[in-house]
Amino acid sequence: MFFLLSGEGVTDMGAGQGSATICEGEEFLVGPMAKIVAKVVEAKHDYSILDGACGFVSESGLVHRAGELKATKKQMGLPGKKQAKETRYFFNNARILARYAKEKATALEDEVVAVLFRDADGTASAGRGEWDDKRKSMLDGFEEEGFDKGVPMIPKPKSETWLICAWRKHPYMACQALEDRSGNDNSPKSLKGELSELLDEGMTPELLCQKVGQSFDIARIMMPSFKAFRERLEEVIT
Amino acid sequence: MKKDAQLRIAGIEASNFKSLVDFKINLPRFSCLIGLNGAGKSTILHFIDFVSQLVRGDMKAWLNDRKWKAADLKSKLTSKNNIGFDILICDENDKRFCQWGGFYNPSIGHCTYEYIDFKDFVFQVKYNQVGVKSKTARIEEWHIDITFNYEGSILSALKDKRLPLQVSVVKNFLDKIHSLDLLAPEYLRQRTRESSGTLGLGGQNLASFLHEMSDPKQLKMFSLLKKAYPQLQGFAAKSLRSGWKQLEISENYHGQESEFFPSMKSEARHINDGMLRMIAILAELQSENRFLLFDEIENGINPELVELVINMLVETKQQVLVTTHSPMILNYLEDEVARKGVIYLYKTAMGLTKSIPFFSIPSLKKKLEVMGPGEAFVDTNLTELADEIAGITKEAE
Numbered sequence: 001m002f003f004l005l006s007g008e009g010v011t012d013m014g015a016g017q018g019s020a021t022i023c024e025g026e027e028f029l030v031g032p033m034a035k036i037v038a039k040v041v042e043a044k045h046d047y048s049i050l051d052g053a054c055g056f057v058s059e060s061g062l063v064h065r066a067g068e069l070k071a072t073k074k075q076m077g078l079p080g081k082k083q084a085k086e087t088r089y090f091f092n093n094a095r096i097l098a099r100y101a102k103e104k105a106t107a108l109e110d111e112v113v114a115v116l117f118r119d120a121d122g123t124a125s126a127g128r129g130e131w132d133d134k135r136k137s138m139l140d141g142f143e144e145e146g147f148d149k150g151v152p153m154i155p156k157p158k159s160e161t162w163l164i165c166a167w168r169k170h171p172y173m174a175c176q177a178l179e180d181r182s183g184n185d186n187s188p189k190s191l192k193g194e195l196s197e198l199l200d201e202g203m204t205p206e207l208l209c210q211k212v213g214q215s216f217d218i219a220r221i222m223m224p225s226f227k228a229f230r231e232r233l234e235e236v237i238t
Numbered sequence: 239m240k241k242d243a244q245l246r247i248a249g250i251e252a253s254n255f256k257s258l259v260d261f262k263i264n265l266p267r268f269s270c271l272i273g274l275n276g277a278g279k280s281t282i283l284h285f286i287d288f289v290s291q292l293v294r295g296d297m298k299a300w301l302n303d304r305k306w307k308a309a310d311l312k313s314k315l316t317s318k319n320n321i322g323f324d325i326l327i328c329d330e331n332d333k334r335f336c337q338w339g340g341f342y343n344p345s346i347g348h349c350t351y352e353y354i355d356f357k358d359f360v361f362q363v364k365y366n367q368v369g370v371k372s373k374t375a376r377i378e379e380w381h382i383d384i385t386f387n388y389e390g391s392i393l394s395a396l397k398d399k400r401l402p403l404q405v406s407v408v409k410n411f412l413d414k415i416h417s418l419d420l421l422a423p424e425y426l427r428q429r430t431r432e433s434s435g436t437l438g439l440g441g442q443n444l445a446s447f448l449h450e451m452s453d454p455k456q457l458k459m460f461s462l463l464k465k466a467y468p469q470l471q472g473f474a475a476k477s478l479r480s481g482w483k484q485l486e487i488s489e490n491y492h493g494q495e496s497e498f499f500p501s502m503k504s505e506a507r508h509i510n511d512g513m514l515r516m517i518a519i520l521a522e523l524q525s526e527n528r529f530l531l532f533d534e535i536e537n538g539i540n541p542e543l544v545e546l547v548i549n550m551l552v553e554t555k556q557q558v559l560v561t562t563h564s565p566m567i568l569n570y571l572e573d574e575v576a577r578k579g580v581i582y583l584y585k586t587a588m589g590l591t592k593s594i595p596f597f598s599i600p601s602l603k604k605k606l607e608v609m610g611p612g613e614a615f616v617d618t619n620l621t622e623l624a625d626e627i628a629g630i631t632k633e634a635e
Contacts, residue, residue, distance in 0.1 A: 062608065063607045063608060066607060066608040066609070069608070069609070070573075070608075070609065070610050076565065076566065076569050076610060076612055076613050076616075077609075077613055077617070078565070078616055079616060079617060085616075085617055085618065085619045086617060086618065086619055087617065088605070088609055088613055088614070088617040089604065089605050089608060089609070089617070092608040092609050093608055096608070122604075123600050123601060123604045124601050124604040124605050125601060126600065126601040126625075126626040126629075127622075127625065127626070128601075128618070128619045128622045128623075128626075129619065184629075186629075
């Protein structure tokens, strides 16, 4: 089984360092969220996907293929009873990743699991829309492409909540409340600020990733957005 | 310099005109205004029509056509009396040609202060005098007292030979701007006598406008219209008694080939609304008008024709400004055209209309990477978009 990961940048899923569309091995600069994916898989199966069983497609790699979806302008997704607003971004990104994953599966003649990371409250929504609609939209996007091993990884409102939840002094307390906080970095008590208080000064993305690898207990994260991600990942790898 | 130089309006500033209080907008060659109901889309078309009417004069007739009173023009959001305007005009190379600005006093019906700022001189109306103030030694300065009554801009009252060439060029350009914000089938069906070179506010001069059109232009129009309506055999503005003109079309269906019924002709009152609007849009594209303005361009146009209409409007050499609520219209724009030309209008908490290029808003810029412009528009909750825009504006300040 191969894992195809995609995210927004170096502080979440990671980054690609080579010219290939799917970066593997040393070309994949692993990010903290990729480490979390690896931990969930490792807890279920006794191996690490980071030892040669995963690849990475950058956000720009997905954007590069978006023209395939935009070319047929008459086929426009319209919001309605079955499709909420502020979800199309998640749907389309899932569709493109599914296309890469299907091609990879054919090339490897093996099963491929695709994990797509997006903050629920990222740039594309700016606080608008509901988390569950966005997650459903991502699942619909995988399904639209006939791909059944797609996993949405959508922290609510953003990845900082999962990290805070894992590292704060008193675990298991009011995890869910963190999800209702503002994702705006400029807000007076921002999640970003709270996370940096928990970390040592001079914490770089590399050190952050190292810390996730060394001291990050996935059992401590009790919030619904993480639970949904974990359960779906466990479902597709069994 | 030719009198009919290819100029365009590159920017507009307006103050104290309805909801346009401290309003600025940059306009590329093709612009599409979007926004919630009441955001001010039509007001901008009204304002552009208003400033071009200043050049034509006869503000009373203009107000009567719209069934407005002079006092209706002023904003109810401020206590100021005068309406301010600043229009940036560029040449065909997108270089600044001049800036025309001034203050219009609705109570007295003309501009009490006015200027057109060129590279070498300023043409201005100030302290009841009109004249030229030079910026270089090569231009001769002059001024005269204004001892006559006029409406709108001083340009409406002065003959071309009295004006410097550049000023005549600007006057000629502004004179040919007309908004078709009331373009409606019931107007388009009317019989008319003369068009005076325009379709009229609601398109009521369509029949005479077509009648006065040259044969090559009529042929061009027919070939474009045939693309939209393959069954069309021809159209004509037929002359009736006493100089009245009436629009007629003829169509060809299979029934005619079997001589089931003779040639099928329909006069304007029986032509479908969509075709009438298409004829009006095509007529405008064939006209001498340099700046075409259409409110709610999608009205009556069936989805199969949207691509054809949009391509024509984007590709024409004329400057085009449309308003729309239709995601389909937006989805047929190329991303680059959409980035530059789709302008979002919204109202602040104070009720003032503001503009922002839609795809410069971070969330929309991001969405456009993976979806069409129309999809991004329709996927966005516009009522909540104000919060994001407020954040950007605050950051910029």
